[in-house]
Amino acid sequence: MPDQAFEKTADTAGGARTAPPAVRVQGLWKRFGEQIAVAGIDLELPAGKFIGLVGPNGAGKTTTLSMVTGLLRPDQGRVEVGGHDVWRDPVAVKSRIGVLPEGLRLFERLSGRELLGYSGRLRGLPGAEVDKRAAQLLDVLDLAGAQHKLVVDYSTGMRKKIGLAAALLHNPEVLFLDEPFEGVDPVSAQTIRGVLERYTASGATVVFSSHVMELVESLCDWVAVMAAGRIRAQGTLAEVRGDATSLQNAFLELVGANGRSAGDSLDWLGGGAR
Numbered sequence: 001m002p003d004q005a006f007e008k009t010a011d012t013a014g015g016a017r018t019a020p021p022a023v024r025v026q027g028l029w030k031r032f033g034e035q036i037a038v039a040g041i042d043l044e045l046p047a048g049k050f051i052g053l054v055g056p057n058g059a060g061k062t063t064t065l066s067m068v069t070g071l072l073r074p075d076q077g078r079v080e081v082g083g084h085d086v087w088r089d090p091v092a093v094k095s096r097i098g099v100l101p102e103g104l105r106l107f108e109r110l111s112g113r114e115l116l117g118y119s120g121r122l123r124g125l126p127g128a129e130v131d132k133r134a135a136q137l138l139d140v141l142d143l144a145g146a147q148h149k150l151v152v153d154y155s156t157g158m159r160k161k162i163g164l165a166a167a168l169l170h171n172p173e174v175l176f177l178d179e180p181f182e183g184v185d186p187v188s189a190q191t192i193r194g195v196l197e198r199y200t201a202s203g204a205t206v207v208f209s210s211h212v213m214e215l216v217e218s219l220c221d222w223v224a225v226m227a228a229g230r231i232r233a234q235g236t237l238a239e240v241r242g243d244a245t246s247l248q249n250a251f252l253e254l255v256g257a258n259g260r261s262a263g264d265s266l267d268w269l270g271g272g273a274r
């Protein structure tokens with residue numbers, strides 16, 4: 001049945017094919033023992049948008065992104081990227097996506113420059129093109145001065161930036177970023193923003209997870225809010241914000257955190273008495 005629903009929505013009433021959404025998720029579940037991390041979610045992320053996936057700690061964002069990018073097998077459900085099934089057609093999907101995962105693992109004993117050279121060649125790009133793109137990305141992301149340093153000696157923010165460069169090198173259709181701005185200084189954050197805005201303006205899609213509502217509000221045109229393994233809202237920024245004064249307030253309302261005690265029970269904390 002899910003297959004039929006997928007095929008039907010890919011056609012218009014007249015039978016002409018419409019562009020598929022960047023990501024389509026249906027009935028996605030993941031349990032870890034007793035813990036339900038993702039509880040049967042449906043998502044349809046439009047192409048060419050800057051999309052934010054937001055939710056409190058433990059909401060299931062990383063688990064969802066891992067399943068959507070083919071890094072973690074779902075217990076149940078289906079994921080398509082650009083109309084291709086992530087688990088049935090993994091090569092088609094992986095050639096179209098770039099991923100900056102949480103807890104990024106990099107080849108530590110390569111220099112930043114070597115890492116990009118290796119990533120580009122793994123993607124099947126010609127060597128001269130890889131070298132050209134790598135030099136440009138290192139320059140734009142302010143890593144040119146550290147390009148010959150081993151990745152093991154990079155700072156947290158530098159690791160994020162070299163990971164982002166590796167994810168962008170093959171010019172993917174959809175870029176998935178788990179907390180891309182964490183540990184990144186404001187100047188670099190501004191640079192990354194510029195790169196991503198330029199990338200989406202050309203028709204590509206960015207999907208990123210974040211806890212920072214101001215950032216999501218200023219960057220994203222489309223937002224999905226997740227809490228306790230479920231999608232609480234999805235739509236344009238204006239739709240999700242609704243009547244609330246900010247995305248932060250809409251978010252607190254949606255995840256049921258408005259009015260939660262701000263530590264009143266910690267009556268021993270502060271005040272001098274030990």
Ligand SMILES: Nc1ncnc2c1ncn2[C@@H]1O[C@H](COP(=O)(O)OP(=O)(O)OP(=O)(O)O)[C@@H](O)[C@H]1O
Pocket residue numbers: 032035036037055056057058059060061062063064
């Ligand atoms: N490998 C695992 N084994 C057991 N439980 C897991 C595993 N991965 C995630 N979980 C649990 O699944 C739930 C969702 O975790 P997930 O990391 O997806 O949340 P998140 O929204 O990304 O959180 P955060 O914002 O804190 O990174 C949590 O309760 C977490 O403890």
